[in-house]
Amino acid sequence: MKQHIVKIQSVEKVTHDVLKIVTEKPKKYAFVPGQATDVSINKNGWKDKKNPYTFTCLPEDNYLEFIIKIYPSHKSMTNELSHLKINDELILHQVFGAISYKDEGIFIAGGAGFTPFISIFRDLDSKNEIGNNKLIFANKTKKDIILEKEFKALLGTNFINILSDEKVEGYPNGHITKDIIHANSIGINKLFYLCGSPPMMEAIEKQLADLNVDKKSIITETF
Numbered sequence: 735m736k737q738h739i740v741k742i743q744s745v746e747k748v749t750h751d752v753l754k755i756v757t758e759k760p761k762k763y764a765f766v767p768g769q770a771t772d773v774s775i776n777k778n779g780w781k782d783k784k785n786p787y788t789f790t791c792l793p794e795d796n797y798l799e800f801i802i803k804i805y806p807s808h809k810s811m812t813n814e815l816s817h818l819k820i821n822d823e824l825i826l827h828q829v830f831g832a833i834s835y836k837d838e839g840i841f842i843a844g845g846a847g848f849t850p851f852i853s854i855f856r857d858l859d860s861k862n863e864i865g866n867n868k869l870i871f872a873n874k875t876k877k878d879i880i881l882e883k884e885f886k887a888l889l890g891t892n893f894i895n896i897l898s899d900e901k902v903e904g905y906p907n908g909h910i911t912k913d914i915i916h917a918n919s920i921g922i923n924k925l926f927y928l929c930g931s932p933p934m935m936e937a938i939e940k941q942l943a944d945l946n947v948d949k950k951s952i953i954t955e956t957f
Contacts, residue, residue, distance in 0.1 A: 736828075737825050737826065737827055738760040738825070738826040740759070740760065740824055741822070742756070742757050743797060745820070748801055748880060748881065749878060750877055751804050751878075752802065752880055754799060755799070755800045755802060755815065756791075756797050757797065757799075757800075758797065758798070759797050763798070765789050765831075766793065767789075767835065767853035767856070768788070768851070769834070770787055770788040770831045771786070771827055771828065771829050772785065772826075772827035772828065773785055773786070773827070774825040775823075776822075776823035780811065781825065785811045786830075788831070788852070790849060790852040790853050793857075798826075801880065802815060802846075802849075804816045831850065832954065833850045833851075833953055833954070835857070835858065838865050838866055838867050838924060838925070839953075840918060840926050840927070841855075841868065841869040841870070842910060842938055843869070843870070843928075843929050844871075844929075845872070845878070845930065847930035848881075849929075850929050855888055855889075864889065867889070867892065868893075869889055870896065870918065871894065872898065872909065872910050872934070874900065875899055875900040876895075876905065879895055894906070894914070896910055911941070912945060925951050925952075926942060928952060939954075
């Protein structure tokens, strides 16, 4: 399996616990919006540890970008990434991913499950094809919302944020429910794109089954 070693060009915080890492892009390196790669850190003790991260840039960009949720309390790779600096190196492995854009639909994400959708929506925007796509995004608090300003500009009222642990005016409180999904898909035969933790995915898939959504209309990716 071919590997690519790339230098980091920048590291910055997107939210209190989300990083944006920009790296060099190898020549002829290709991916489809929504895809990911396994990433290792090119340092002793980390070269053999791999985590999957989604590309959040566009395929035609001359750099690679990853938006990554970190967990400071864990002695994990995500925490190690937060200590990296410009010119440190990452090792990129094979490109993969089950989610790619097929047609207009409802995108449903929880937390870091949002990341596969970033490149998809940026790609649609670059082609003026945002259309009536909607994004329902579940987080614990308002400060956890990734790229809120950008996606409000992209989607307007089609960007629906739900907060489970905080009550904020203008933001529904609780969890994604069957009623919320139904209210945002009335009268339109749509695709459903799902990405989140296994428990969340299981709950959403049950809600879609209760709404008589055909399994062929559901495109999923678990993180």
